Amino acid sequence: MNIRLSTKVNGNYKDIMRRFDRQLFEALKPKHGDMEIVAFTGSKTGDRVHIRFNSPLKMEWISDITKHGTDEQRAFFIDEGVELPFPLAYWRHQHIVEKITEDTSYIIDDITYRAVNALLTPVLYPALYAAFYPRKKVYQAYFK
Numbered sequence: 001m002n003i004r005l006s007t008k009v010n011g012n013y014k015d016i017m018r019r020f021d022r023q024l025f026e027a028l029k030p031k032h033g034d035m036e037i038v039a040f041t042g043s044k045t046g047d048r049v050h051i052r053f054n055s056p057l058k059m060e061w062i063s064d065i066t067k068h069g070t071d072e073q074r075a076f077f078i079d080e081g082v083e084l085p086f087p088l089a090y091w092r093h094q095h096i097v098e099k100i101t102e103d104t105s106y107i108i109d110d111i112t113y114r115a116v117n118a119l120l121t122p123v124l125y126p127a128l129y130a131a132f133y134p135r136k137k138v139y140q141a142y143f144k
Contacts, residue, residue: 001121003111003129007136009143013097013105016143017043017075020095025049027138030131043077043095044068059085063093074098087124090114107139 009016022040029035034054041047047065052058060083068077074096081091096108109132115121 001113001125003109003113003125003132005109005132005136007107007139008100009105009107009139010103011105011143012102013073013075013099014070016105016107017070017077017097019143020077020097024142027142028135030134045077048082049079053085057085061085063091072099087115087117087120088113089116107143109135 020043022037025037025040029037033056036052036054037050038052038060039048039050041049043065045065045068048062049065050060050062052060061081062083063079063081066078066080069075076094076096079091079093079095081088084091090113092112094108094110096106096110098106098108100106111128111132113121113124113128115124
């Protein structure tokens with residue numbers, strides 16, 4: 001199943017992509033729940049992100065950055081789940097920053113996921129959408 005969110009922000013797409021770092025990742029952490037960033041090595045191919053949810057259940061989420069790149073219209077990186085919290089079985093998140101003008105860009109979160117069975121996959125959609133939708137306001141504030 002796919003979730004795609006697009007957010008218009010101020011800034012050149014290459015500059016915005018350079019700021020996809022641990023500080024932004026900290027700003028994107030959900031306000032509710034106990035989550036810690038165990039490791040964040042970057043947003044380039046070969047890097048890894050490891051987060052731990054401590055409540056209500058203790059769960060690990062590890063994603064590897066499998067691809068990144070930049071061209072004349074966009075910059076991107078892709079993280080893919082290596083260890084996912086139940087009930088997720090597959091995770092691929094494309095972080096895309098597209099050029100609109102020299103000083104305006106779209107940040108696109110393009111997420112493809114599957115649950116452990118076909119019945120649970122659509123059931124997760126509202127929760128995942130609700131978890132990622134607040135990023136829109138964080139992005140807009142962060143890139144003012």
